[in-house]
Amino acid sequence: MEWMAWTLPTALFFVAVGVLLSCMTVFELRRPCVERRGFLPLVTSRGDRLFIGLLASAYLHLAVIGASDWPLWVASLLSLAWLVVVLRWG
DSSP: OTTSOOOHHHHHHHHHHHHHHHHHHHHHHHSOOOOBOOSSSSOBOHHHHHHHHHHHHHHHHHHHHHHOOOOHHHHHHHHHHHHHHHHHHO
């Protein structure tokens, strides 16, 4: 695996996404999702909201890197807050 640039933040990110997907799978098996409509302009399931939240978080990180001099942990905290909001009220 020398061809990959595995750093601790990269590894933690992929582990966190894997744990999140595993938890969502267990939660879906225990309590099946009912599609609903929140503030997002479409009817979504729990998995849809997770995907939308992760995609928006990626764009938020790119925006912070490209348009500001903020540290990356600020983007991570903003992304985590956004993900919680989308999963809860999206």
